[in-house]
Amino acid sequence: MNLYQALSEKFSAAGDRVAVRMPETGLQWTFKQLAERAAQYANLLTENGIKPGDRVAVQVEKGADALALYLGVLQSGGTYLPMNTAYTPNELQYFVENAEPAFVVCSTGQSSVFSSINDNVKSHFKLFTLDQDGVGTLCDSADSMAKSFETVERDDNDLASILYTSGTTGRPKGAMISHGNLLSNGKVLLDYWGWEEGDTLLHALPIFHVHGLFVACSCALLNAGEMIFFKKFDARMVMEELPNATVMMGVPTFYTRLLTEQTFTRELAENVRLFISGSAPLLEETFNEFEARTGKRILERYGMTETGMNTSNPLDGERIAGTVGYPLPGTEVRIMDGNNKPMGAGEVGSLQVKGPNVFQGYWRMPEKTAEEFTADGFFITGDLGTIDAKGYVSIVGRSKDLIISGGYNIYPKEVEMILNDIEGVDESAVFAFEHPDFGEGVAAAIVKTDSQAELNKEDLIAACKEQIAGFKVPRRIVFLEELPRNTMGKVQKNVLRDLYGKQ
């Protein structure tokens, strides 16, 4: 089934109820308006020749129109490819070359970037712009389109979306996510988290990643409940709207930022029945402090771009700090040793998952896909975990070299490749340091080609900023005579973390 069909099942009954409200601009759309706008985008894409499976790459600000565009792409049978607004032209060029979209939608400010990319790629795309809600060539062209559209049929295994995630090799991979993946995971979460009529979601996450786009929007849309849509997380603005919400989802940084506000009180959180955290580890200290302040126990869950959500603490049972709860219904989770043999309760090993939530593989990378699955079809997450005697899963580390900063993933290899190309850098090693706001921050150890050479931190940061998104750029830089290595010659990142990774 086309995911849109399921997401919109309750739209007509919800009719004049509010679907999305943006406190920053005052804009508010009903379910009828959202469905009509999605249909206009689907008609526009169809009139411009979209074929089932065609990629529609989108780099726009969050808004009601951006949400309608996502739904319109699904409805027209296209494959939605959202991109972080922080990506640089260099990064965007790669995604476009790799995904070969038939359409690109971007802000007016970015249209010259995409026009020149279009001149450089083999497979050309049609370009539309979308700025704030209602503004841009996409909106202008859609205004005259019919407000209804017959949803194009798609099978469970057909692609609904491609999301790029970087990797340990430094080259981003497109995770192919099907209609069936998203629908099964959305329905499980709807039930597991007890969504009910009248639930209102406070939504301050970006809508170009799994958390904000699929976990959050799928639940609210399947439930036909209101979303309070913030372009970005701002603790003061969020606190103003919290009394109007019943559910909030966020990365741990959202919760630590709320706790730093003196005026964040029990009264403000009273109406919220469920605070959910994910995308990065929630410190036990944050969980406890949040409970002490509000009386609410944050529900922590665990997922990945490739798998959607895998585990969750229970709605009614005990939510245990430092754990990510039980495997979700329909998803198998197991912990294996180095020889791929099952491990006992409480033992740490490689966390693997299988289920209808697991993606279809990496776009045009069959070998990479094969490497990440076991012979019996489990996806190797690269996370190290345990399952205790009661069945609670905990994430205790990662076998993949990954930094998670404020909920964004940064693969050190990608940053090292940029640093190593800078004149005066002989070699580099990128690692995590403890960051009070983001959990982890990006740090780099640099060895200069000539130890006397003039090469300062500011130059390195400026050079990185030209090439990679701001959240990947190192915030801490140390210059070393040589990198610490083990007897095999491998850089010891644990040594770097111990020496230079403390707050």
Ligand code: MCA
């Ligand atoms: C922004 N900056 C960051 C980050 N965000 N640096 C490190 N880590 C970050 N996360 C930098 C910018 O480059 C800029 O740098 C400066 O901070 C200010 O940018 P601004 O946009 O104003 O920052 P902010 O509004 O304070 O954003 C912080 C944030 C945001 C609210 C934590 O990063 C955020 O919304 N994160 C959520 C990410 C998310 O949705 N992850 C889910 C992925 P400069 O000043 O140098 O220019 S899905 C996933 O992981 C799986 C599936 C799962 O389980 O959910």
Ligand code: AMP
């Ligand atoms: P991404 O590739 O952006 O989807 O990020 C997925 C990764 O985020 C997972 O493989 C985990 O390493 C991490 N992650 C997500 N949720 C949690 C959580 N609740 N606790 C610890 N790590 C998490």
